Every structure is written in C-alpha cells, then in structure tokens.
Amino acid sequence: MRQTNHPDEDVSSLIxxxxxxxxxxxxxxxxELFSDHKYSKLLSLPVVRDGRPIxxxxxxxxxxxxxxxxxxxxxxxxxxxxxxxxxxxxxxxxQALAVAAQHVAANMKFPLTEDFIITRxxxxxxxxxxxDLLNAMEVKMGTNTRELERTxxxxxxxxxxxxxxxxxxxxxxxVAGIAHEINTPLGYVQNNVAIGRDLFRHIQTMISGYEALVxxxxxxxxxxxxxxxxxxxxxxxxxxxxxREMLGEMHxxxxxxLYGIAQIxxxxxxxxxxxxxxxxxxxxxxxxxxxxxxxxxxxxxxKDRVEVVKELGDLPKITCAPSQLNQVFxxxxxxxxxxxxxxxxxxxxxxxxxxxxxxxxxxxxKGMPEEVLARIFDPFFTTKPVGEGTGxxxxxxxxxxxxxxxxxxxxxxxxxGTRFRIKLPVAPAxxxxxxxxxxxxx
Amino acid sequence: MSTPTxxxxxxxxxxxxSLRMLFxxxxxxxxxxxxxxxxxxxxxxxxxxxxSDQRMPVMNGSELLRQARDIxxxxxxxLLTGYSDIEASIASVNEGEVFRYLMKxxxxxxxxxxxxxxxxxxxxxxxxxxxxxxAADTSGAKPRVLIMDNDEATARTVxxxxxxxxxxxxxxxxxxxxxxxxxxxxxxxxxxxMLGETNVGYILKTIKQLNPQxxxxxxxxxxxxxxxxxxxxxxxxxxxLPKPVSKGLLARNLESMLERFHAVRNQPELQKRQSVAPIxxxxxxxxxxxxxxxxxxxxxxxxx
Numbered sequence: 001m002r003q004t005n006h007p008d009e010d011v012s013s014l015i016x017x018x019x020x021x022x023x024x025x026x027x028x029x030x031x032e033l034f035s036d037h038k039y040s041k042l043l044s045l046p047v048v049r050d051g052r053p054i055x056x057x058x059x060x061x062x063x064x065x066x067x068x069x070x071x072x073x074x075x076x077x078x079x080x081x082x083x084x085x086x087x088x089x090x091x092x093x094x095q096a097l098a099v100a101a102q103h104v105a106a107n108m109k110f111p112l113t114e115d116f117i118i119t120r121x122x123x124x125x126x127x128x129x130x131x132d133l134l135n136a137m138e139v140k141m142g143t144n145t146r147e148l149e150r151t152x153x154x155x156x157x158x159x160x161x162x163x164x165x166x167x168x169x170x171x172x173x174x175v176a177g178i179a180h181e182i183n184t185p186l187g188y189v190q191n192n193v194a195i196g197r198d199l200f201r202h203i204q205t206m207i208s209g210y211e212a213l214v215x216x217x218x219x220x221x222x223x224x225x226x227x228x229x230x231x232x233x234x235x236x237x238x239x240x241x242x243x244r245e246m247l248g249e250m251h252x253x254x255x256x257x258l259y260g261i262a263q264i265x266x267x268x269x270x271x272x273x274x275x276x277x278x279x280x281x282x283x284x285x286x287x288x289x290x291x292x293x294x295x296x297x298x299x300x301x302x303k304d305r306v307e308v309v310k311e312l313g314d315l316p317k318i319t320c321a322p323s324q325l326n327q328v329f330x331x332x333x334x335x336x337x338x339x340x341x342x343x344x345x346x347x348x349x350x351x352x353x354x355x356x357x358x359x360x361x362x363x364x365x366k367g368m369p370e371e372v373l374a375r376i377f378d379p380f381f382t383t384k385p386v387g388e389g390t391g392x393x394x395x396x397x398x399x400x401x402x403x404x405x406x407x408x409x410x411x412x413x414x415x416x417g418t419r420f421r422i423k424l425p426v427a428p429a430x431x432x433x434x435x436x437x438x439x440x441x442x
Numbered sequence: 443m444s445t446p447t448x449x450x451x452x453x454x455x456x457x458x459x460s461l462r463m464l465f466x467x468x469x470x471x472x473x474x475x476x477x478x479x480x481x482x483x484x485x486x487x488x489x490x491x492x493x494s495d496q497r498m499p500v501m502n503g504s505e506l507l508r509q510a511r512d513i514x515x516x517x518x519x520x521l522l523t524g525y526s527d528i529e530a531s532i533a534s535v536n537e538g539e540v541f542r543y544l545m546k547x548x549x550x551x552x553x554x555x556x557x558x559x560x561x562x563x564x565x566x567x568x569x570x571x572x573x574x575x576x577a578a579d580t581s582g583a584k585p586r587v588l589i590m591d592n593d594e595a596t597a598r599t600v601x602x603x604x605x606x607x608x609x610x611x612x613x614x615x616x617x618x619x620x621x622x623x624x625x626x627x628x629x630x631x632x633x634x635x636m637l638g639e640t641n642v643g644y645i646l647k648t649i650k651q652l653n654p655q656x657x658x659x660x661x662x663x664x665x666x667x668x669x670x671x672x673x674x675x676x677x678x679x680x681x682x683l684p685k686p687v688s689k690g691l692l693a694r695n696l697e698s699m700l701e702r703f704h705a706v707r708n709q710p711e712l713q714k715r716q717s718v719a720p721i722x723x724x725x726x727x728x729x730x731x732x733x734x735x736x737x738x739x740x741x742x743x744x745x746x
Contacts, residue, residue, distance in 0.1 A: 180497065183524025187546035188460035194550040195463045242467040249463055256456040304499050 015126040020048025023081035051246030060113040089116035106322030122267035174382040185260030284317040294329035446490035448562035477501040490564035497524035507538030516562035516567035585629035624740035
C-alpha cells in the first residue's frame with residue numbers, strides 16, 4: 001500500500017493507475033482479468049469509454065452472474081456494459097482527503113464490494129481503494145492531533161505567562177500604593193529622629209554646662225569670675241526657649257514615631273501574608289480575616305474615595321488557599337473603587353448559611369450594562385483603558401473560587417452599582433493545591 | 443527679613459507636627475490638614491512657602507498648588523510626596539509650577555536648605571509686588587527659540603506660532619544644539635528628552651544653569667517618574683507635555699512661555715524663582731561639566 005506523506009494533499013496519492021476496460025469487453029475476458037494477479041487487489045474493474053468512467057463491475061457481482069449454471073455460455077460473449085453498476089463512486093482528484101473521505105463514507109455500500117474511481121474533471125485517472133483512504137485519513141488525524149497538542153501546550157504556557165503578568169500588574173499597583181503608605185510614616189519617623197538627635201546634642205551641652213557650674217562651685221580653688229562665667233552660660237541655655245519648648249513637644253513626636261513604626265510593621269506583616277500568593281498553601285482560616293487583610297492592602301486605593309461598610313458574621317474556619325482568596329477579595333475591592341465616580345460606598349457582608357460561607361461585595365458605583373456583565377468573567381475582557389487592566393483579574397478570581405468548590409455570581413445595574421456574591425463550602429475542597437492557572441481556552 | 447511664614451499641608455497630622463518641629467524657631471509655621479483651610483490661610487496671610495502633600499482626600503496637592511499660584515503668586519510652592527506617579531509629576535509642573543518636588547521620607551537638612559532658599563526668594567518677590575508691576579516689555583533683542591526634537595510636527599507648530607516674533611532654530615542632534623547654544627543664549631527651548639541617541643537631560647540642566655531666563659518645554663512619550671522629578675528640580679522645566687502633543691496645546695504653551703521669558707528678562711529678580719538644584723546624577727554632572735566647558739571654548743572662539 002502506498003503511504004500518504006503529506007496529509008494535507010488531495011487524493012492524487014491514492015490513484016492506482018489501472019487501465020480501464022472498454023464497455024465492449026466481453027464477460028469472458030473480464031473473467032480472465034479478475035483472475036490476473038495484476039488485478040488481484042481490485043474489488044471492481046473500472047469501465048471507461050472515451051476517457052470517461054461509465055461504471056464499474058465488481059468481483060462480487062461478476063461472480064454472482066458468472067458462476068451460475070450455463071452463465072459462461074449464456075453471457076460469455078456479451079459485453080460488460082450490460083452488467084455494469086453505472087453509478088460508481090466518483091472522486092475528483094483535486095478534492096481534499098477529508099472531503100473525499102466524507103463523500104466516500106456517505107455513499108459507499110455495504111458490504112464493501114467496489115473501489116472508487118478517481119477522475120480529473122470527469123476524465124478517468126485510476127482506481128482508489130477505500131482502505132487506502134482510511135489509512136491516509138488516520139495518518140492525517142494523527143498529525144492533526146499532534147498539532148492540536150502542540151497548540152494546546154503553547155496556549156497553556158502563554159496563559160501561564162499572562163496570569164503571571166496579571167499578577168505582576170496588580171503587584172505593581174500594590175507596590176506603588178504600599179510605597180506611599182510606608183513613606184508617609186517613614187517620613188515623619190525619620191524626621192522626628194533627626195530632630196531628636198539635634199535636641200539631644202543640645203541637651204548634652206546643657207548638662208555639661210550645669211556640671212561645670214557644679215564642679216566650679218564645689219572646687220575651692222575656683223574664682224568668682226570663673227563661676228560667674230559658668231553661671232552666665234547656664235543662664236543662656238535656660239533662656240533658649242526654643243530648646244525648652246521643643247523638649248516639651250518631643251514627647252508627642254516620640255509617640256508619633258512609635259505609632260508610625262507600628263503602622264509600618266503592620267503593613268510589612270500584611271505584605272508578608274499577601275506575598276505568599278504562589279505558595280497557595282491550604283490552611284484553615286476565617287475568611288473575615290482574609291477580607292480584613294485585603295482591605296488593609298488595598299487601603300491606598302480605597303481610602304480616598306470609598307467608605308467601607310462591613311457586616312461580618314460569625315464564620316467557621318474553612319480550609320482554603322488564603323493567599324488566593326486574598327487575591328480575589330483585593331480584586332473585587334479595587335474594582336469596586338475604580339467603578340466609583342467620586343465618593344462611594346463598599347458594602348462587605350459575610351454570613352454562614354446551609355453549610356457554606358457567603359460573601360457579598362457590593363458597591364454603589366456606576367454599574368455595568370448587560371453586555372459587559374455577560375463577559376465579565378471572560379479572560380482578557382476589560383473595560384479599562386489599554387495598559388491598565390489585563391482583563392484577567394476576574395477570570396482568575398472566578399477560577400480560584402471554582403477550584404475551591406465554590407461559586408461566584410454578579411449582578412449589576414447601570415447607575416446603581418454592582419454586587420458580587422461568593423459561596424464557599426465549609427467542607428474542605430479538594431483541588432485547591434493548584435496555583436491559579438486558567439484552563440485552556442477552548 | 444522678618445520671620446518668614448511657612449504653610450504645611452498634609453492629611454496626616456503627624457507629618458505636620460514633625461515638620462513644624464523641623465522649622466521651629468526660624469519660621470512662623472501654619473498647618474492645615476484640609477486644603478480648603480490652606481487656601482483660606484493663603485488668602486488671609488502672607489505665606490512665603492507652601493509645602494503640600496500630593497495625595498489628599500478632598501484635593502490633590504498639584505491642584506492645591508495651582509490655586510495657591512492664583513491666590514498668592516509670590517508664594518513658593520513645594521510638593522512633598524511619598525507617592526510618585528507620573529500624573530502627579532506632570533501636574534505639579536504644568537499646574538502647580540512647583541519650585542521643588544520632594545519625596546518622603548525626606549532628608550531633614552536638605553528640606554531645611556530648600557525651604558530657606560525658597561523663603562528668601564519669596565521675600566524678594568513680595569517686595570517686588572509692592573513696587574508697581576512692570577509692564578511686559580517685548581522690545582529688546584529678538585527672542586531665540588531652540589527646538590531639540592526630530593519630530594517635524596513640533597518644528598512646524600513652533601514656526602507657525604512664533605516665526606513672526608522669534609528667531610527659530612531647529613536642531614536635530616545634540617551637536618547642532620550645542621553649536622547654537624554657543625552662539626547665543628536662547629529664550630525658549632522646546633525639547634524631546636531623547637534627541638536621536640542622546641539623552642538630553644544634562645543639556646537641559648546646563649541650559650538652565652547657563653541662563654536662568656530660558657524657559658524649557660519638554661515634550662516626550664517617556665514615563666520615567668524619577669527622571670521627570672529630577673528635571674523639575676534640576677532643570678526647572680516649565681512645562682511637560684506628553685507626546686503626542688496637540689498643536690493647540692503646544693501653541694498655547696509656547697505663547698505663555700514666551701511671555702514668561704519677557705517677564706523674567708524685564709525683572710531679573712524673577713529668575714531666582716526658577717533657580718535649580720545641583721545636578722545629582724554623577725554621570726550627568728560630568729556630562730554637564732564637559733558641556734559647559736565646551737560651550738565656553740566655542741563661545742570664546744566665536745567672540746574672537
């Protein structure tokens with residue numbers, strides 16, 4: 001059998017250039033041909049007149065006629081044209097393999113008794129074997145499958161890269177915000193310490209002045225003049241009202257500094273909790289804590305324009321990947337903030353119902369029309385300007401929730417706001433170990 | 443000089459308390475956590491220097507400084523922020539016309555120095571204001587406008603806007619720009635930050651050192667905030683227009699920069715309001731030094 005090396009080719013590779021027999025060929029000669037080993041593979045013989053196929057005679061049909069009693073005597077001299085199947089299976093040589101296969105499969109008769117005829121613009125070229133066609137198709141399918149697999153792998157890796165870039169984008173936004181949050185307390189703490197240092201130096205000088213005076217007074221050899229001079233120095237220090245007032249204020253600055261340092265520590269702790277995004281370790285946590293943590297991280301985006309209204313119910317700990325859920329919450333919160341024109345409100349509510357933890361995140365922002373709502377969880381769908389959103393935030397959130405065995409739904413009204421509802425089972429979900437990677441886009 | 447007044451604006455009180463201590467004794471310190479309160483103080487009192495945070499709930503720092511400029515033009519404006527985003531930086535140049543853009547956390551000594559400098563300049567401005575304002579005198583030598591940009595559209599707009607009043611030079615590379623600068627000072631520079639392969643940051647900084655009267659408009663598509671902040675402080679670029687720039691916007695800004703050039707030329711005391719901080723980048727410092735030296739030699743040759 002011949003092999004098809006180029007699966008995308010047409011059916012020309014399937015041609016067996018068998019000479020067609022003339023319609024006038026007597027049946028007894030056909031009998032000779034059928035027994036000729038040259039034609040042993042043929043199920044049927046093509047009959048050709050003036051270069052065009054007019055039919056076939058199958059081995060099966062020939063036997064049916066010719067093996068009957070006296071058939072040789074009765075029909076031996078009669079032309080083959082009297083016994084033809086005059087509507088054979090025709091395939092144009094230019095047809096693609098797949099098309100030809102479809103055509104043959106749809107029209108071939110069972111049991112398989114005939115080969116098909118290959119033509120070029122109706123002119124006879126040769127005979128094709130159904131088995132060859134099937135083999136060629138199989139090879140082609142194999143190649144297709146391999147190609148699909150390759151494409152699939154490529155898609156998966158580019159998706160990984162995209163998910164990563166979404167993470168980096170939100171990380172970048174976060175870092176910028178966090179930088180501000182840290183720089184503000186850092187600003188006054190550093191300044192206060194610098195002021196404190198100068199003041200401390202001043203006080204040191206003052207103390208040594210006092211000490212010199214005391215020493216002078218105690219020293220019997222000291223002269224009145226020397227003491228008067230030292231006294232004068234101390235008086236000068238005492239009259240430096242600035243230093244005095246500053247010393248009084250310094251207490252407050254010290255308290256401020258401690259407060260600032262506590263704020264920085266808290267932020268760093270939050271960051272540390274948050275930065276385990278990729279670790280995706282499963283832990284039993286109270287989701288209220290995740291929400292608080294995400295609010296802390298997102299404070300920079302939220303604080304200027306969003307009033308947060310929390311109504312957090314008593315929740316049992318659930319086994320989940322907290323860092324992933326943090327990511328989901330932060331995403332919902334920042335989206336809500338971005339949906340607001342001017343000041344707005346963000347309502348966060350949690351409760352336990354029927355063995356599941358429910359979270360509702362609602363805003364009174366600008367809302368979304370139907371057509372946006374329908375696509376909101378689609379990967380790469382974004383309403384933000386180019387470069388600002390990857391369009392993956394909610395797609396990833398959706399997947400994280402699904403991997404936790406939960407559900408996320410959204411409802412929205414233009415001009416009124418948007419509400420996301422998340423439901424997570426209390427019983428441990430199974431497939432949360434995987435980091436959030438979008439499944440292949442079908 | 444009487445004790446200068448300093449107005450501190452930040453939504454974090456602890457910043458205000460901390461800064462107040464830094465300026466204790468030397469200044470009359472006023473504080474506001476609310477920008478509206480700050481504007482009220484500006485209206486009622488003579489304020490030498492205003493230092494504002496950028497990100498505040500009711501009003502951005504750059505917006506506050508823009509309004510401050512209208513209310514009290516002599517007051518020197520400083521932005522002190524922990525959050526450097528590109529919009530804030532651009533707005534601080536174009537709207538706030540800040541004297542310095544400082545970052546949190548700050549260096550106490552540096553801030554003290556900058557404020558002292560600003561207060562002294564403001565004092566001069568206040569006394570000038572009391573003398574009658576000098577009418578803008580556009581006579582004198584024809585202003586020279588130097589274009590350092592490969593973009594033909596820029597050159598065309600400059601020509602259409604100013605060719606009737608100014609001599610216009612279009613330098614498509616750093617070498618050409620330098621030769622032109624050697625011949626004579628320029629009044630207004632319109633520049634991209636990249637001229638071919640050359641990063642022209644140091645040229646802009648040198649120009650401003652060479653002649654503080656020169657007004658610089660920067661047009662660029664780059665968005666490196668830290669470099670922009672450096673240019674605000676060390677080159678006092680007067681306008682920053684992100685590319686692509688609309689023709690109308692560029693034309694408007696050209697007019698106002700030319701006007702400002704005339705104002706500064708007539709009242710040299712105004713120059714001080716645009717005095718620059720020393721170049722901080724060591725590489726650029728060397729480049730600028732070389733550039734100045736080269737210009738000096740070229741000028742000597744032209745004179746001879």
